[in-house]
Amino acid sequence: MHGGRKKAMKVLKGMMQERMADPERKCEDFFDHVIQELRREKPLLTETIALDLMFVLLFASFETTALALTLGVKLLTENPRVVDALTEEHEAIVRNREDPDAAVTWAEYKSMTFTAQVIMEIVRLANIVPGIFRKALQDVEIKGYTVPAGWGIMVCPPAVHLNPDIYEDPLAFNPWRWQDKPEITGGTKHFMAFGGGLRFCVGTDLTKVLMATFIHNLVTKYRWKTVKGGNIVRTPGLGFPDGFDIQLFPKN
Numbered sequence: 497m498h499g500g501r502k503k504a505m506k507v508l509k510g511m512m513q514e515r516m517a518d519p520e521r522k523c524e525d526f527f528d529h530v531i532q533e534l535r536r537e538k539p540l541l542t543e544t545i546a547l548d549l550m551f552v553l554l555f556a557s558f559e560t561t562a563l564a565l566t567l568g569v570k571l572l573t574e575n576p577r578v579v580d581a582l583t584e585e586h587e588a589i590v591r592n593r594e595d596p597d598a599a600v601t602w603a604e605y606k607s608m609t610f611t612a613q614v615i616m617e618i619v620r621l622a623n624i625v626p627g628i629f630r631k632a633l634q635d636v637e638i639k640g641y642t643v644p645a646g647w648g649i650m651v652c653p654p655a656v657h658l659n660p661d662i663y664e665d666p667l668a669f670n671p672w673r674w675q676d677k678p679e680i681t682g683g684t685k686h687f688m689a690f691g692g693g694l695r696f697c698v699g700t701d702l703t704k705v706l707m708a709t710f711i712h713n714l715v716t717k718y719r720w721k722t723v724k725g726g727n728i729v730r731t732p733g734l735g736f737p738d739g740f741d742i743q744l745f746p747k748n
């Protein structure tokens with residue numbers, strides 16, 4: 497087992513034992529709901545499966561959004577024209593508010609047209625998930641080839657997202673390429689950053705709201721400069737070996 501995973505599993509196991517030992521504990525988070533299930537007479541899961549589930553969820557939710565946002569800030573830093581357009585969109589939202597310090601509302605979020613394009617462009621280039629795995633349940637014929645039943649298949653989203661026949665100048669960070677395109681809410685054969693089909697990412701909408709809220713606060717309240725890092729590796733997952741440190745300054 498990977499060292500980091502081993503440590504995380506140990507922490508989770510400790511948390512589980514602590515919570516299991518306290519029958520008075522209220523249901524406060526998802527982990528509590530899982531533990532409540534384990535306490536039932538015929539639980540749907542075992543302790544091992546529950547711990548595995550919690551680990552995978554942590555990985556699927558925290559790691560992905562943090563990485564996407566890190567790459568996002570780097571791409572914004574390198575593309576001041578995009579920051580200008582974002583600032584315009586978000587300052588207009590703040591100007592139209594009764595209380596400028598109020599939190600982002602759903603209507604405001606839905607009005608963030610350019611921001612939605614920026615988010616699509618960040619996740620297209622981030623390729624957080626470099627491979628999606630499936631198994632052929634029956635022989636599948638594709639363009640004269642046969643994928644035999646039982647074979648494992650790795651779908652490779654970056655091959656689609658960086659294909660110049662689909663995305664012109666594919667390595668360029670160009671949010672405007674999404675302009676006037678209908679919103680993609682699921683996966684398509686040209687966009688699969690969040691997967692597609694039955695196992696489509698359940699966190700897609702949460703991710704988008706999270707990124708939009710982050711961008712809203714970043715461009716309305718702060719200016720920033722790079723302090724260090726920002727080098728990218730693909731192993732094949734996206735990574736920042738020297739981190740990416742920025743310094744924030746309050747605006748005005």
Ligand code: HEM
Binds near residue numbers: 564628
């Ligand atoms: C940038 C952010 C994210 C990206 C790029 C991403 C990407 C993906 C992809 C490609 C899949 C499909 C895997 C497959 O088909 O085998 C997936 C599944 C999943 N994602 Fe995400 N995800 C993100 C954020 C999140 C968040 C925030 C959560 C939870 C709060 C989450 C929870 C899940 C879960 C539970 C699945 C499995 C769904 C299933 O198998 O039915 N993801 N994600």
